[in-house]
Amino acid sequence: MAVIDKLEQIHIGKHGAAPIAAPGWTAKSRDRVKLVDCDVHHNFREASELLPYLPRFYQEHLLDQGLHLPGAGYANTPFRRTRPDLKDPQLQERDFNFSLEFTQKELLDRWGIDFALLTGPPVFYAYAGLPDPDWAAALCTAFNDWTIDKWLGRDARIINAILVAPNDPALAVREIHRLVHREDTVAVMMPMQTPLPFGNRAYHPIWEACAEHDLPVVSHIGGASPGSTPTPVGFPSYYMEARMTRPSVASAQAASLIVEGVFERFPNLKFAMTEVQQMWAVPLMWHMDVDWKAIGDQTPWLKRLPSEYFREHIRIGSQPMHEPPQTEQVYQMLEMLHADETLIFCSDFPHFDWNDPVTVLPRLDERTHRRIFAQNALDMLRISDAMIERACA
Amino acid sequence: MSGIVVGRADEIPAGGRKIVVPFRGRAGIGIFNIGGRFYALRNICPHKRGPLCTGEVAGRGVAQTPPSVGASHIDYERDGQILRCPWHAWQFDIASGQCLVDPTVRVKTYPVLVDGDDLIVVVDISDLSRER
Numbered sequence: 001m002a003v004i005d006k007l008e009q010i011h012i013g014k015h016g017a018a019p020i021a022a023p024g025w026t027a028k029s030r031d032r033v034k035l036v037d038c039d040v041h042h043n044f045r046e047a048s049e050l051l052p053y054l055p056r057f058y059q060e061h062l063l064d065q066g067l068h069l070p071g072a073g074y075a076n077t078p079f080r081r082t083r084p085d086l087k088d089p090q091l092q093e094r095d096f097n098f099s100l101e102f103t104q105k106e107l108l109d110r111w112g113i114d115f116a117l118l119t120g121p122p123v124f125y126a127y128a129g130l131p132d133p134d135w136a137a138a139l140c141t142a143f144n145d146w147t148i149d150k151w152l153g154r155d156a157r158i159i160n161a162i163l164v165a166p167n168d169p170a171l172a173v174r175e176i177h178r179l180v181h182r183e184d185t186v187a188v189m190m191p192m193q194t195p196l197p198f199g200n201r202a203y204h205p206i207w208e209a210c211a212e213h214d215l216p217v218v219s220h221i222g223g224a225s226p227g228s229t230p231t232p233v234g235f236p237s238y239y240m241e242a243r244m245t246r247p248s249v250a251s252a253q254a255a256s257l258i259v260e261g262v263f264e265r266f267p268n269l270k271f272a273m274t275e276v277q278q279m280w281a282v283p284l285m286w287h288m289d290v291d292w293k294a295i296g297d298q299t300p301w302l303k304r305l306p307s308e309y310f311r312e313h314i315r316i317g318s319q320p321m322h323e324p325p326q327t328e329q330v331y332q333m334l335e336m337l338h339a340d341e342t343l344i345f346c347s348d349f350p351h352f353d354w355n356d357p358v359t360v361l362p363r364l365d366e367r368t369h370r371r372i373f374a375q376n377a378l379d380m381l382r383i384s385d386a387m388i389e390r391a392c393a
Numbered sequence: 394m395s396g397i398v399v400g401r402a403d404e405i406p407a408g409g410r411k412i413v414v415p416f417r418g419r420a421g422i423g424i425f426n427i428g429g430r431f432y433a434l435r436n437i438c439p440h441k442r443g444p445l446c447t448g449e450v451a452g453r454g455v456a457q458t459p460p461s462v463g464a465s466h467i468d469y470e471r472d473g474q475i476l477r478c479p480w481h482a483w484q485f486d487i488a489s490g491q492c493l494v495d496p497t498v499r500v501k502t503y504p505v506l507v508d509g510d511d512l513i514v515v516v517d518i519s520d521l522s523r524e525r
Contacts, residue, residue: 201461261459293494294482300467301459 029385032392035357036115036377038218039274039317039346040107042151043121044143045098053142053149061135069126082350097350100151100158107349108157111357114374114391115383117187117218118151118160119274125191125222133167140165140175152184156390159383161189161218166196169205176209186381187216191223192273198253199260211266216315216380218272219253221246247280254284254314261301263313270380274317274346282336285310311338315380317346318372319355327362334361340371344380396506396513399424403510405431408473412436412446415516420444422503422514425487427474431505432487433514434476439498443480450476453484453493 044050047067051059082096086106097103108116120143130136140163152160162179164172172190179185188210196202198219210217231245250273257263257271288306296302302309316337324330337343348354357373364372399413405426414421421436423446438445452472458464475493476485484493485500492498504515 204461264459265461296494297453297484300454301456 029388030375030378033114033374033378033388035111035113036117036345036374036381037107037111037113037347037349037357038117038272038344038377038381039119039220039319039348040097040103040116041121041349041351042097042103042118042147043124044146049150050139050142050146053145054138058135058138058142067124067139069124070129071123071126083352083354086350100154103158103349104155107347108155111347113157113347113357114388115157115159115377115381117377117381118147118158119189119218119220120147120161120163122220122222122275124163125220127163128166128191128194128223130165130167133165133171136165136167137171137175140172141178144175144179148182152182156387156393158184159186159381159387160184161187163189164206166190166194166203166206166223169203172206173209176206176213176215180209180213180215183384183387185215186383187218187272190217190219192219192221192249192253192276193223194253197256197260198271199256199258199262201260204262204265207262207266207269211269214268214382216270216272216382218274220317221249221275246276250276250316251280251284254281254310255288255306257314258288258306258309259299259302261299263309264301264303270313270315272315272317272344272380275319275348276317277320277322278316278318278337278339278343279322279333281310281314281316281342282333311341314342315344315376316342317348318343318360319346319348320353321355321360330362334364334368340368341376343372344377345373394515395518396515398511399514400512401510402431402507402512405512408450410446410450413514415514421446422516423447423476424505424512424514425450425476427487430488431507431512433503433505434485434487434490435501435503437500438478438480438483439492439500440478440483441480443478445476445478445485445500448477448479450474450487 047062051062054062086096103116107113124139124143127136127139130139144162147160151158162175162185164175166172176188188206190206194203207217231242231248236242236245254273263269285307288310292302292306322330322333324333334343345357345360347356361372397415399415399422400411405411405424407426407428410423410425412421412423422433423436424431424433434446436444436446450473452469453475454467455470456467460467471486474487476487477483478485483495485491486493490500490502492500506513506515
């Protein structure tokens with residue numbers, strides 16, 4: 001099988017979903033991968049575990065003040081944040097998945113996962129809202145180095161999305177360049193709630209660095225700015241209420257990326273949005289296409305229908321999956337969503353609202369199944385043939 | 394085909410227009426003068442049947458690349474050559490009838506002749522009666 005020519009894969013036509021493969025990928029190798037999980041939360045037990053990875057000044061900062069992350073008070077709080085069946089009743093721990101061994105036993109081996117993308121603890125994503133950009137960057141660097149030490153290089157199935165902060169985009173670029181040489185760096189994680197929408201030119205240097213190195217952005221819900229409201233209408237009172245605002249966050253970010261021309265500027269950039277539900281993307285695509293025909297001349301750098309940019313560049317995590325009353329509606333939903341192009345399997349392990357890969361969707365045709373559970377992720381993540389050889393050995 | 398005298402050529406100055414409803418037509422035909430040349434379009438937008446020829450005539454912005462840090466350049470082209478439907482703002486090239494937001498859409502155009510002082514639109518009468 002010929003090596004996929006990267007340049008030939010860009011702009012493959014109006015149907016999008018063109019694989020934008022890193023050099024050295026072959027279709028034959030990729031066919032061996034059956035299941036990729038793009039959202040696996042790993043975590044430290046105590047923030048003090050980050051101390052060895054912080055500069056001396058910030059060690060004092062952490063010892064003196066703790067993480068002091070901003071938070072609105074409802075970030076994945078129920079059930080101590082984790083599936084109750086995974087808990088050791090002797091341990092009164094608020095969060096879970098503190099070890100590679102636990103992930104191997106409870107996720108990778110149990111569910112037959114070929115690649116698991118580490119995405120860090122969502123509560124920690126509040127670094128994106130820290131007022132001190134250097135502290136935010138130091139925490140990202142420390143977390144990334146802690147992950148390298150404690151999680152990477154021991155199981156070929158574990159791949160990493162390095163954390164970066166939006167607070168100072170130049171520092172985010174520096175962190176990408178610091179870790180881009182690592183084979184297990186296959187994506188960049190930026191929390192989805194940012195001070196400015198993602199299409200804003202302030203963030204272009206970050207997207208440029210990702211595009212330069214064929215790294216997709218995998219953006220998980222979380223972050224938030226200090227003092228700002230997590231919704232356009234103020235603070236929800238309750239956690240479930242707050243969860244329902246996630247599609248509006250994702251819609252705003254997707255619209256911003258498309259309308260501000262990020263995908264015209266960086267044609268090989270892929271951008272995944274995780275834990276934000278899925279169906280918001282359908283009316284967004286439809287509405288943007290109608291609007292583009294009417295007022296697209298106000299943003300004349302957009303050469304194509306917004307839905308075409310969406311389908312080619314944006315990927316949507318499969319968790320938490322809708323569960324409509326009729327199974328037939330799931331199929332309609334997936335069709336409207338162009339799920340064979342846009343949907344990537346995410347478990348959200350080990351949280352209470354996770355989806356396992358077996359029951360998350362009803363039976364699909366082979367091609368659609370393969371695209372959702374493996375191929376769409378492989379077309380996006382920077383995974384080489386050699387990595388597949390080792391992971392699928 | 395029939396030639397219909399729709400007015401005097403000097404009635405429509407450059408940049409101007411006239412909408413006429415010829416024999417058996419309903420919505421009518423818009424005649425536009427762009428730089429001394431006349432063009433005629435059916436006054437029905439192919440999108441949602443709005444009164445296309447009553448819309449704004451202007452140009453449009455063009456940008457080779459999206460704006461970014463310290464780099465933004467938007468030109469303005471085809472000033473006076475683009476007609477925008479007043480109902481949903483779809484843009485059409487007046488000279489060709491081509492819709493600029495959907496390559497599969499085109500509004501019907503008619504040849505325009507100037508004979509002495511007379512402005513003549515060449516139409517198929519049966520076609521006009523199909524306008525509804």
